[in-house]
Amino acid sequence: MNTKYIWLLIILLGLTACNDIEDVSRLEAEVELPELTAGSADFSNYVAIGGSFTAGFTDNALFKAAQENSFPNILAQQFSKVGGGSFTQPLTSDNYGGLAAAGTRIPGFDPRLVFGGAGPVPLESVIGPVTVSTDIAINKPTGPFNNMGVTGAKSFHLLFDGYGNIANLATKTANPYFVRMASSPTATVLGDAMAQTPTFFTLSDIGGNDVLGYAISGGDGSNTITPNTGPPGVGFDQTFGYIVSTLTSGGAKGIITNVPYITDLPHFTTVPYNPLSPLNPAFGPQIPTLNGIFGQLNQVFTFLGVPERSIVFSTTAASPVVIRDETLVNISAQIEGVLNASPTFPAFVQSFGLPAQAAPLVANLFGLTYGQTRMANANDLLVLPSSSVIGTMNTDSVAFLMSQGLPQTLAGQFSAEGITLPLSDKWVLIPSEQQEIKAATDAYNITIASVANSNPNVALLDLNGILQEATAGGVVFDNFTLQTSLVTGGAIGLDGIHFTARGYAYMANKFLEKIDEAFGSNFIASGNVAKAGDYPTNYSATLQ
Structure with a gap:
């Protein structure tokens, strides 16, 4: 990486008389930035493992533009400047979002949300019916994939050898996103990641879906919280420990994240408890x-x-x-x-x-x-x-x-x-259900911190702290302040849970900060970071 320079323009204004034209002069000052170095990390084969955040999911769907703006893809672009190799993703077939199987839409996997003027609305309510062309039975992409983010995956799903078997969709023990990614019907997410012999990895939002399913279903019991204790493939603690020890078994280094307090997100805070206005003519x-x-x-x-x-x-x-x-x-x-x-x-x-x-x-x-x-x-x-x-x-x-x-x-x-x-x-979500979510999250985060502290090849990124800061007052990203309010905040997409593209770019930079701190690289100091203005907070309904 060649040494980079930033040219600063200093404008001097002088008024010699009230009718005189301003005399403007510019002085150019040269500021030298250090050359980029990887430190002790080897980015030649970066593999990202995780759930929907890793995949790039936003606006209640996974679609091509969102995947291209996923935080792992943004990281890979920076890694490529210091020895990083190619980074492949299981790109969807369109920018509508949604999934189909043999020409029939899969229920619950619908096209994305868009801004309808007052709030989020389904894409098709704005542009009319679309054909979902991402078909898990017809146009399955060919791997291996460096981005192994699987939307909806809980911790134990990463070890389940039927999670990518299309025949298991009938019993809801398979995930359509992993069906189109899996190397075989009996492959596991972790196994496909390890088959690539990663030299560096990110393990993000593992544990998030373990409580999110319970939360978005209102705690009605249809989607239970993963217990913290139990053997690998059952309890979060041993499952997470097994995943990290496996990923680092070949000497790979990586960054892991903890679990945010998801009930602070706008999916749970936007609708007031008292929405029934006497001014509403229907009420x-x-x-x-x-x-x-x-x-x-x-x-x-x-x-x-x-x-x-x-x-x-x-x-x-x-x-x-x-x-x-x-x-x-x-x-x-x-x-x-x-x-x-x-x-x-x-x-x-x-x-x-x-x-x-x-x-x-x-x-x-x-x-x-x-x-x-x-x-x-x-x-x-x-x-x-x-x-x-x-x-x-x-x-x-x-x-x-x-x-x-x-x-x-x-x-x-x-x-x-x-x-x-x-x-x-x-x-x-009544208070007792909220407490169940918080208790599980706290237990997961104790496990994650313990794993990070006991393994010198991994460092912990405090995703929970970042989102709390964004919720409390916002985080500054270049000339923007990102907040978590729905639509207007800039950090969280229209589903009220997942990041916008700009939010994912900010997240990528926080990963780079942690990589610099843990492994001696200098992405931040050398200016090799994502720029806020390059990433949107909203995708147009006409994006195709």
Whole structure:
């Protein structure tokens, strides 16, 4: 690498009289930067292992432009200046995002999000239907790949020898992204990485998906947190230790990252707990009727000694949504019993246009619906997709209520998400679920720090600290301040979880800082870094 120079232009302004033209002179000063050196690191064969951050996932999809702006690819560009070799990635076939198998889209792997003027919207809502051409059964790329980032991979998935077998998609034990990357149906992520004999590696965001799946599903139990203890392939601690010891077994050096507090990300902080405005013409006029209906239920709550569960919508301020909280004592039977014993309840039922004889049915439905409910508060976190659900009619609920004998109109009135129908567990992280996520994250990070401290060939990058700083007030990247607020912050993409291209570039520079510190290179001092202005914070909907 030849010595680099920065030419600084110093402008001297002098005014000799009020009508005189400014006399501008420029002095050129030469500042010499040191020549780039790799220190003790060997970048000739760099392999990146990790999850979605490593892959370059952003805006809820993996697509070609995002992969080209992945932090490992940005690092490889700098490594190439000091002996780094070629860096291959399993590039997708288009910039739409999404995956297909034999011409059919894979559910849950949709095209990317774009900015719709007010917030994130699906790409196809802006440009119309697209053909997803990244097909895991038809156009599988040929490896090996230096970027072994697999979106959605948990720690133990890196050791699972069926994770890339397309036949396992039916049982959800395979990952479509790894299916198109794997060297064979029985390959493992770690095995394919080691087959390349890496001389340097990054191991990033391992542990993130181990808690993220639980978090984005609202802690509803459909995607559990990986236990910290257990043998390799089961518990995070031994799995992570095994991965790092394997990667360094041939003398390779590398950087590992810890796990951020994911609930600080905008996917969990953007939707307020109290989004129901009385100024909303679809909601405000209904408030008196709603308060009249819930007034009957609130009397029951008071009688049963749980007045804090009362549901009251404000006519002057934004109101919280109604949620189901599975940690509450289930008082469904008690609600039903009190209502059936009330002499005024049949008349209340008749106010809905139902016969008095329907009172036991309605009492039972009230008990089933509101036995574990309360209004949300500032300690609850609503996941980002809930914003498109709140206030809408739940058709499954309508069908159920109609099957119980309610007319369609009345069934619809009692099926408004977050209003008359409590938001289900998948839309809300209650405090106990948040604590589970934090406890697991803290345990993972203790393990990661211990592994880093016991292995001289690895250094730890504090990704958790970086994201906390960005969340607290922002981080400075050249002439920009990156924050984590959705859309406007610049650091986090439209899915509220993954970095923007500029965020990944900043992340790459933090890796370079840590490499300099740990292995004696001088990427930062020599000016061999990513520049913020070269990387966008938003991909156009017309990018194809």
